[in-house]
Amino acid sequence: DAEITQSPRHKITETGRQVTLACHQTWNHNNMFWYRQDLGHGLRLIHYSYGVQDTNKGEVSDGYSVSRSNTEDLPLTLESAASSQTSVYFCASSGRGQGIREQFFGPGTRLTVL
């Protein structure tokens, strides 16, 4: 069965360190997204990609970057981790074209920055 996975599921890091969160989907979806979830804010869009070599900034992109070198993966990098980036991170993917194009979500990564 097709799926979307994230790794690691939990991560503790220190302020100033570079951290990369992995996202891998086997749906063969063109669209991939990164969200962060914080209490009182719901899910907010960090970055997204509509295909290989395409990346776009979302609502809360400062301090984050992504790159898309293939269809399956969209890693999220925190260049210099800050305590404000302690959060739960979700990756999602969806297909291209008309219609409902439901987004499928990964299981999430809980990141703690000390």
Next chain:
Amino acid sequence: AQTVTQSQPEMSVQEAETVTLSCTYDTSESDYYLFWYKQPPSRQMILVIRQEAYKQQNATENRFSVNFQKAAKSFSLKISDSQLGDAAMYFCAWRAGANSKLTFGKGITLSVRP
């Protein structure tokens, strides 16, 4: 900018009773989609129900149904015959028809009393 508002942070319902979760949105788009996602303690985001804005008929999925009031920009979720497994956080989300990005509300925590 599009906004999704879930004004109630928490609700409680007696098992087997019916509960309605409210959601309003603000957009100038004419073509869009609306979604309700469930997030149980496992953190997994699960799509509960979806509605195309051009459809007048309210969507229904088993015990879950929506009351879509397009003119009022309201999209409430009704859960009938509530079960203990319905206890979760519920997010309302909006997406433009030609776009793929989701805009989420802040979520509501639903508890079910046995």
